[in-house]
Amino acid sequence: MVAALRADGHDVTVIDSGCTAAHRVPPVADVSGVPVRRVDLRDRDAVAAALVGVDAVVHQAAMVGLGVDLDDLPDYVGSNDLGTAVLLAVMARADISRLVLASSMVVYGEGAYECPQHGPTRPVGRAEDDLAAGRFEPVCPACRSPLRPGLVTEDAPLDPRNVYAATKVAQEHLSAAWARQTGGAVVALRYHNVYGPRMPRDTPYSGVAAIFRSALAAGRPPRVFEDGGQRRDFVHVRDVAAANLAALASTAVRPGWRAYNVASGRPATIGAMAAELSRAADGPPPVTTGEFRLGDVRHVVASPARAEAELGFRATVELSAGLAEFAHAPLRG
Numbered sequence: 001m002v003a004a005l006r007a008d009g010h011d012v013t014v015i016d017s018g019c020t021a022a023h024r025v026p027p028v029a030d031v032s033g034v035p036v037r038r039v040d041l042r043d044r045d046a047v048a049a050a051l052v053g054v055d056a057v058v059h060q061a062a063m064v065g066l067g068v069d070l071d072d073l074p075d076y077v078g079s080n081d082l083g084t085a086v087l088l089a090v091m092a093r094a095d096i097s098r099l100v101l102a103s104s105m106v107v108y109g110e111g112a113y114e115c116p117q118h119g120p121t122r123p124v125g126r127a128e129d130d131l132a133a134g135r136f137e138p139v140c141p142a143c144r145s146p147l148r149p150g151l152v153t154e155d156a157p158l159d160p161r162n163v164y165a166a167t168k169v170a171q172e173h174l175s176a177a178w179a180r181q182t183g184g185a186v187v188a189l190r191y192h193n194v195y196g197p198r199m200p201r202d203t204p205y206s207g208v209a210a211i212f213r214s215a216l217a218a219g220r221p222p223r224v225f226e227d228g229g230q231r232r233d234f235v236h237v238r239d240v241a242a243a244n245l246a247a248l249a250s251t252a253v254r255p256g257w258r259a260y261n262v263a264s265g266r267p268a269t270i271g272a273m274a275a276e277l278s279r280a281a282d283g284p285p286p287v288t289t290g291e292f293r294l295g296d297v298r299h300v301v302a303s304p305a306r307a308e309a310e311l312g313f314r315a316t317v318e319l320s321a322g323l324a325e326f327a328h329a330p331l332r333g
């Protein structure tokens with residue numbers, strides 16, 4: 001994103017707390033030639049100093065993932081929500097009125113579903129007994145038939161199902177309140193599964209692409225949970241950077257708050273993605289383990305139509321080409 005912003009003529013300041021839980025090695029000192037200032041968003045004075053002369057903020061800082069256990073809860077809320085609250089307060093005080101916020105598809109919980117008999121519906125919560133018995137597909141709350149997954153649009157109800165998801169919903173709501181009160185502009189980008197060069201290595205806070213890539217780098221097979229049939233939309237980091245540029249441009253002309261899915265529109269199963277990455281890396285084929293995590297959702301795939309219509313953003317990197325590059329691209333610490 002820093003490289004894309006600079007190529008587009010922006011002057012960029014980078015701040016990063018260097019959160020040790022999310023980095024296996026000390027975080028980098030510069031990104032694409034821009035020095036990284038070690039600032040924690042919760043430190044109001046440090047944030048205010050970093051924002052001098054800034055006219056727009058692209059806020060990507062967050063603890064992501066499912067974490068280790070509930071001892072993580074205060075850190076998630078502190079980093080993601082208190083951090084965002086401090087940022088918004090400092091921006092208001094400094095008359096900075098443009099914000100791009102990295103949100104996530106996890107705000108939707110399970111995706112959109114249709115029952116052959118009852119039409120569009122929301123699935124019943126996933127029960128541990130069903131998952132342990134290998135019943136992974138969501139079922140209709142009325143008749144318990146398996147549901148057909150569909151594309152989630154931005155108007156879908158928010159339904160956060162884990163701590164991280166709840167902190168992302170709170171970030172969205174805080175920034176919407178800020179936009180109403182200040183007259184500022186916020187674009188919330190609901191990222192789907194991001195992958196690509198310079199991803200962090202495998203940590204409890206990493207997404208599946210980084211975990212699989214790290215396993216292959218160590219000569220181990222990717223471990224595919226459930227039966228591998230769960231669907232996600234993998235979107236390349238260069239496309240995500242392009243979406244941020246488009247969002248930033250929109251905050252210059254359109255006040256108020258608006259959310260967009262950032263997705264390729266071409267979903268894949270986790271099993272298929274793992275197989276393709278293993279092949280591209282010349283590594284061992286994936287192992288499907290049947291393991292499951294209660295906080296996981298089964299399918300979440302989105303419509304990218306609103307971002308294309310309103311921001312002019314369309315993902316361009318095909319998954320097979322992106323994975324071929326990612327299989328050999330360097331990871332960061």
Ligand code: UD1
Pocket residue numbers: 064065066103104105106164191192193194204205206207208209211212223224225226230232270292293296297
């Ligand atoms: C991920 C990110 C989330 C981000 C969202 C959108 C994490 C942990 N999750 O959510 O922060 O907001 O994308 O960008 O960073 N799986 C395996 N094997 C593994 C690990 C996971 O098969 O070793 C499976 C999981 O069961 C799940 C799928 O892969 O079905 C995706 O997992 P993951 O990337 O962890 O979480 P998302 O819910 O997609």
